[in-house]
Amino acid sequence: MQTFTSVGCTVCGCVCDDLTVTVDRGRVTGARGACKLAEPWFLAQNTSSSPAVLLDGQPAEPEAAFARAAEILRTARYPLIYGLSRSTTEGQRAAVALADRLGATIDTTASTGHAPSIVALQQVGESTCTLGEGKNRADLVVFWGSDPVVTHPRHMERYSVDPIGRWLPGGRADRFVVVVDEEETETAKRADLFVQVPSARNWDALWTLRMLVRPTPPGPLASCEGEPPTGSPCDPLLPGKGEEEPNPLTPFAPSPALSELAGRITAARCGMFFFGAGLTRGKLAHRTVEALLQLVSELNDRGRFYARRMRRFGDVAGADSVLAWQTGYPFGVNLSRGYPRYNPGEFTGPNVLARGEPDACLLVGSETVADFPPAALEHLRKIPVIALDSSGAEPPVPTAVRFTTAVYGIHRPGTAYRMDEVPIPLRVLLPTDYPSDADVLNELLKRVG
Ligand code: SF4
Missing domain, CATH: 3.40.228.10 (Dimethylsulfoxide Reductase, domain 2)
Incomplete structure (x- = not known):
């Protein structure tokens, strides 16, 4: 059994970093200092459970999944990248680089919150x-x-x-x-x-x-x-x-x-x-x-x-910060003209989806998609969706490609921003074979050319 101290929690925007977590045989067995939201989340973490990759809902080889996802993104005329608040600075930066390469619209979960x-x-x-x-x-x-x-x-x-x-x-x-x-x-x-x-x-x-x-x-x-x-x-x-x-x-x-x-x-x-x-x-x-x-x-x-x-999700403040330092704007950014354009309502994820504009969507964490208006959800069901989610998470819409990714602060180190924009380092508690969001996004960046 191993004990980790000063562990950061990314379940909500408080990003408490004083938890003591015990790990035994690939499972979290205790989380001292965790609140009623955090404790079940920590105890549910283990080394692996979901298939690493699903293609049209079926387990597949990673190579086939990357090829299909890259093809979807490369051929899309209006790709949307959405989410980012369960990622960290590393994954968010990779998402912006991919959006820049694709000329995509990129938006964070702030558009369903603050x-x-x-x-x-x-x-x-x-x-x-x-x-x-x-x-x-x-x-x-x-x-x-x-x-x-x-x-x-x-x-x-x-x-x-x-x-x-x-x-x-x-x-x-x-x-x-x-x-x-x-x-x-x-x-x-x-x-x-x-x-x-x-x-x-x-x-x-x-x-x-x-x-x-x-x-x-x-x-x-x-x-x-x-x-x-x-x-x-x-x-x-x-x-x-x-x-x-x-x-x-x-x-x-x-x-x-x-x-x-x-x-x-x-x-x-x-x-x-x-x-x-x-x-x-x-x-x-x-x-x-x-x-x-x-x-x-x-x-x-x-x-x-x-x-x-009062920011809701673990690293939504980080998503805003990374987007702002990379593009000049914190959410709802369109890169289709080769330079960033910002217009809430025009380029925010739920709005562009409700108007039926994107023809492909990459979800970096699907936890807020259920909050979308019905028209946006309906459009998501019609277009190819690529989702990066942690093990056990279920996107509320069918996905063409689903990558199971490591959880930052459990399987991978990283930096999350607390609700007051103070960066908090995250530790590794468990080993995993899953790639991180940044690994998947960087691989897609290489493949889209
Ligand atoms: S859920 Fe929020 S309040 Fe509870 S331990 Fe985690 S960061 Fe702190």
Whole structure:
């Protein structure tokens, strides 16, 4: 039996790197420090199980699979490369090189997650910091549209709520924790304050907060009869209480909880806003995230305030980073003209598939494909799909060629980026005969000519 310490976990964007993993006869037998998401994942890892290669669903020789995959990619007029968040820097770099050679469109799983946040920060900038700085300084922690107890189980313990920080020697006791969400989540149950805001009213609530925390207090308040108590401008054409005429400039009644949040913000020395999927849904989600980023930037007039995206998958932050340093853009990049073009919506994977544009697709990890809109999934079923997936993963669409690849951080070393873009080295725990994503992609690069 072997014991490995300081093991990194890539199941979620926290990329915790303090696990102790025991291995016995080609299997992971224990994972100390792993959360309820990570433990079953580690225990399911072994040296091998799935066939290395499937051609049209049948086991085949690797040579035949590479030849078929290269042929599909070489003859495609509009190839799409999608995924990358279960890979590492090495695999992501190889995927960009292949996309460049093919003149393909390349996109990451950000387009099913934080794409609106990326668009927003490109518009208004971002006041941000590492998780370490937040842990050491933030005496106010706000989770907006995010439920880390469920999605990032060790986030609160390691980075945001419980740990002792350099300027927070009392740990949890020195922090005030707020959850803003549409319903009381598991995280809200552990918070000091819960502010209920329907997801469609997040923008309104954020703008109301911006008004409430300004040094000049708002004017007389009007009520929002019959509206959810968000403190949002329900309808600017409705007259406020005691007014005869509609007044579009009338400020609106914030809920008591939202007012308390404003008070906590003005009293805080340092605040950290973690925002998640609850803020990135809907067609105008980028405007909502812009409002949060602007609020946080403005708050730096009175103290230190930071915003941080709660990234979902292990290395989605790395996928954005690698694409950005290789092409200049973080996701949704088209290379068909020999230079990178970026346009979310026009070149993002789910959108191009829903419009039926690609005639071949290479999935580097298929874990988010099930989240695609039905039209995109339908088109994927009509075109040849090449998938690189770990042993046991099942793509939700039929594949022409499927390569089983090694898992970074289990079978292969690599670098994954935590949600705050801090690179974390990954260790090898088990031997395997499977190639890595980078090995397969580099071999395809050689073969497509
Ligand atoms: S919080 Fe995330 S990275 Fe940390 S152990 Fe759990 S699943 Fe792994």
